[in-house]
Structures are given as C-alpha cells and as structure tokens.
Amino acid sequence: MEPLRTLILAAADNDVIRRVVATAPGSRQIVARFVAGETVADALDAVRGLAADGRTATLDYLGEYTSDPELAEKTVRTYVHLLEELGAHGLARHAEVSVKLSALAVGGDEVLAGRALSRICEAAEACGTTVTVDMEDHTATDATLRVVERARQRWPWVGAVVQSYLHRTESDLASLAHKGSRVRLCKGAYAEPGDVAFTDTHAVDVSYVRCANALLEGGAYAMFATHDPRLVSVLRQRARWYGRERGSYEYQMLYGIRPDEQRRLATEGETVRVYVPFGEQWYGYLMRRLAERPANLALFLRALASR
C-alpha cells in the first residue's frame, strides 16, 4: 500500500485526529459531500434529491465490525425504521438499503447476522424494496455468501456483492450469475494479501470485465459499482453485445463521487443507483474515501486551512 494511503488509513483509527476533523469548521462541507447526514431524515432528503434528477439510491447506515451487541441492535432498528419511513413517504421505489453483516452482529456471527438480516428483509418486503449485503474483507466472503444464499430462499431479491480483485470471484459467479439474481460487482475496497487477491490494478480491471461478462451472459441483474470511466464505457458495450436492454442492469456510484457522470448516465436512460452513507459513524468512511483519492485529500486540507 502506498505510504500516503497507509497514513490516512492510520488516521482513520486515531481518536485525536477524529476530534480535530469532527470539530474543524471547514470539514463540515467536505463531510457533507460524501455523507448524507447523521439521521434517517437526512437520508430521506438525499433520496428525494437524487430522485429529482432520475437517480435511485441504496442507503447505508454507517458502521462495521461492531463489538457491542447494543450497537448491533441499534443498527438493525435504524434500518427497520428507515425502511418504514421510505414506505410512509412514498420513497421505496427510489431507494433500497445496503447492510454490512459485521455491523448487524458482534464478530459477524453468522447465525445472529442472518436473523438480523431477516428482520431488515421483512421490513423491506413490507414497503416494497430490496436489500443488498455489502461484501467485506476476504475472511468474511464465505460466511457472507452463505447468509445471502439462506436469505434468498425466502427473499430471492436479496443482493449479493462480489469483488473483482479476489481470485475466487469468477468461480463464485458460477452459482450467482443466474437469471433473477441481483449481484453488485465492485473492484473491492480492502487491503488484501496477494495470495487471495490481484494486487496489480490492470489485473483487477481485466477480472472486472470477465466477471461483468459472466453476469451479463448468465442473465443476472448486474449492478456495476465503479467510477472508472473506462469500465463504464466497456460495460455499456458488453451490455449491448449480450443484447441487454437498459434497465436489465444498473450503474452504481458513491454519493458525492462523479455526480455529473451519474446525472449524465441517468439522462441517457441508464439506471443509476447512488450508494448513500449516513449516520453518526461517518469518520472512518470519510477517511477511506480520502485515502482512495489524494485529490479529495487536497480538497479537504484546503477547506480546513481556509477557515
């Protein structure tokens, strides 16, 4: 990992830096660019804003790797409340939710996480929307896919996520890329060792296209999560090649990242879903976004310095 990225990720775990960032007046506008706010009401406002120009959302209540059962319970309740509010405000057709199993149960306990996911799926079913289970680091891949598979027996619309940087992903798609299966394809966000993941960016991109082909060929509802302009245009060509109509796949990008491109794709009639994080635990998420792209870090430091 590059030194700058390592430094920023270390800052993500540092309480002093967290306090400085949280209280520095200039940081507010940068946080607001990547995080919708702290409350369910903020998340609903973000959905309305996106829906106004034809984009949909997947809402993520921030938090992961919880060691506190009360916090895990709070996370489940917040998702259930969020889904009820989406239904009550007529927003369920514009938004679904994304969940991390490590936030739903201490240690990502498979049985407890499965039960928690079921409560969230029941609430999603009641309001008429869907749930996607985010993929975390490679030590959780098997358990996460098992939990998704079990949930799909009752709710076939539960979305799975695969990461093109993992060597195993193409073979995982053999059982995931079938018709009716909602699968998000991303490059992968964790620092993984070379024995399980491609470390060369070109190899990750090549794997992304191979996995995209598998999803398009197999008839899955593919959710292409990437900001990469080259991949976006390759994906469109591949979708055409496989005779896919618009609406039989979608593009996904993160809140605040390449918003003009999101709008452009939506204007062209593509389905665009924006991953919208919200909640009190925004700090680690923000640091990861800054680590991914030094240009964002420069923006952030300028905003702090200008106050």
Ligand code: FAD
């Ligand atoms: P990168 O390889 O980071 O960048 C490629 C190119 O994209 C850059 O050269 C640039 O041209 C453009 N680009 C990238 N970032 C920016 C930016 N900030 N501003 C302008 N241009 C930019 N990871 C997981 O491990 N599990 C998940 O469940 C998961 N879910 C995700 C859901 C969504 C909707 C998205 C978008 C990502 C998700 N990720 C997830 C993160 C993902 O794995 C990548 O870490 C992240 O998206 C960066 O990869 P990238 O494909 O965007 O391209």
